[in-house]
Amino acid sequence: MKILIIGFENLFVMGIILTENAMSFIKFEREKLVNLSYSLDKELIRSNRAGGYASSTIINCHTRKYHGLLVIPQPQIDNDLHVMLSSIDETIIYQNQDFNTGIHKYPNLYDPKGHKYIKDFTADPRPVWQYGVGDFHFSKEILLQEKENRVFIRYVIEKCESKAAFRFKPFLAFRNYHTLCKANVNANTKATDAKNGAAYCLYSGYDSLFIQFSKKPEYVHAPDWYYNLNYIKERDRGYDYQEDLLVPGYFEIMVKAGDEIIISVGTEEIAPRSIKSAFEKESANRVARSNFKNCLLNASRQFFATDKTGKTGIRAGLHWFGQWGRDTFIALPGLTLTQKDTNLFFKVIDDYLPDLKHGLFPNVGRNNRAAYNSVDASLWFIWCLQQYVVLFKDVKTIWTKYKDAIESILNHYKLGTLHNIAMHENGLIWQGENGLALTWMDAIVNGVPVTPRTGYCVEINALWYNAVCFYLDLAKQNKYKEDLSSWSEIAESIRFNFNQLFVNAHACLADYHDGDKANWSVRPNQLIACAIEYDLIPEQKKYDVLQITLNKLLTPRGLRTLIPDDPNYRGLYEGNQAERDRRYHNGTVWPWLLQFYAIAYIKLHGTAGISHISEIYHGFEPVMQEHGVSTVSEVYDGDPPHTARGAISQAWSVAALLYLEHLITSRKSKKA
Secondary structure, three states: OOOOOOOOOOOOOOOOOOOOOOOOOOEEEHHHHOOHHHHOOOEEEEEOOOOOEEEEEOOOOOOOOOOEEEEEEOOOOOOOEEEEEEEEEEEEEEOOEEEEOOEEEEOOEEEEEHHHHEEEEEOOOOOEEEEEEOOEEEEEEEEEOOOOOEEEEEEEEEEOOOOEEEEEEEEEEEEEOOOOOOOOOOOOOOOEEEOOEEEEOOOOOOOOEEEEEOOOOEEEEEEEEEEEEEOHHHHHOOOOOEEEEEEEEEEEEEEOOOOEEEEEEEOOOOOHHHHHHHHHHHHHOOOOOOOHHHHHHHHHHOOEEEOOOOOEEEEOEEOOOOEEHHHHHHHHHHHOHHHOOHHHHHHHHHHHHHHOEOOEOOOEOOHHHOEOOOOOHHHHHHHHHHHHHHHHOOHHHHHHHHHHHHHHHHHHHHHOOHHHOEEOOOOOEEEOOOOOOOOOOOOEEOOEEOOOOOEEEHHHHHHHHHHHHHHHHHHHHOOOOOOOHHHHHHHHHHHHHHHHHHOOOOOOOOOEEOOOOEEOOOOHHHHHHHHOOOOOOOHHHHHHHHHHHHHHHEEOOEEEOOOOOOOOOOOOOOOOHHHHHHHOOOOOEEHHHHHHHHHHHHHHHHHHHHHHHHHHHHOOHHHHHOOEOOOOOOEEOOOOOOOEEOOOEEHHHHHHHHHHHHHHHHHHHHHO
């Protein structure tokens, strides 16, 4: 057996590795929390599996327009997410002094600077902050109610030597999470009564927001706009970054040592006497983030969202990604099947089926908002079904339930569908249309694809070959009696002509062929041809592809999208939207590709390759305390130290690591 030489940069340059036994929870000590350059780069996000979430930095200072304590869908307005409650500031009135534990960034200053009162923060099993103001100590916890538009904030007074009061100021936004709020004379600043609280609705059409307390507070209505809150991450990304928020008034409660206050913020009124029991019930339904895998499992659950119609889907990334077809089908096996959750797997698949049109699944959106501009989403759908068969050896279920969908896809690709997606006489799939980028390398700047790949693409045709062969296998194993000889001939034609166009003396596969010439840019797309279940290229070529991938593309955080010695390589994913788009697939590192690197590597090396894949997997443990705390980011810089970029939590990034963990443990169990 040939052994690949490990040639990529040191795998463990990111810091001390936290072992499964050593990492009991994710914790940040005071000295790190008070360091703004450190703490403002660490973000939290928790979702409610109904599309909504709560998110901020680990010191509760918002740095993005996407941050908020309650960010939820408002389908009656635009079927998008809206920041309803941005934050709540707490002020402790103790021993004749006021101590505000909130923190906001304004032009040239932070005010107040409540982070200096934080003693420590843990994220296990839910976010908990410990505060100390002299000899007044309290804890604060945030907990979303699953599949409900409600967030709980619990305070426990742990130490209090004399009379004290807690004052709470809610900062209201009522705006789409892609936009910013400005002071508006048309805003409805009135409050209406609610049991142990008040309700607000700044603009017509919105749900009312009920802020209620487990103990009856005093309420003072004093509407006031707070101007020019700054979101520094938006500034760095080249977007508008200043916002005005409305504080309608404040709530005040007298407290003593041992007291507990729970705030419920939701779009429906709740009985105050049930707030505590609702919090405790929700709290009991949490899996501790007690080790690396549990962090990934918790992160994986946050991508699933069930809307009011009962349809379940996967949000491609948090904060700003919606439901993407390609991302869904690539991520779904890792998020569900590796944990034997076949019910959720089929629920997502079945809820997506009505969106199949013209043999295509949407790239972005669902129902009447769907955009059918992806050449590969449908091929990934078939691959996704194949993973169920690979793991569970159940060909009957897939054939019975999805035969018609598979045949529709294959026939539409064969005969031709939207955007010039069609099988040519050589059996290969051609795709492309001016102004569109139909593969996963889909960034467009000023109407022009950054990575033009019109023609025959390497991963598209590998997936096409895989889909045809899988269909033939399903038919054979289910004793299908129709004549499928034409599809067998197509499979043979694909294999022959794929090798004619994409394989030669180069140490890699061509990335795409425009009909006249091949493009030999060294990108990770070629790995798909090595990772599919069916042999498409010679084994020696697979070794060549793995070797150049290992030496040039593999990093501790995923695969680069272009080798560093290519003149188009860009090692840092930064700048405004256009600048980032130009870098998105020209060197930027993507963790999701590791799944296919690992599959290809183990296909060639068997159990002997497990140690290498295990090193990659465990190399992500320090990531649990970076960028998106206890989850995995969308992308990383191509250049060391491979700084996390993009969305702080990405479905197919998390799914890839869960798939790696499955490959490692299943191979080890077979060896045992």
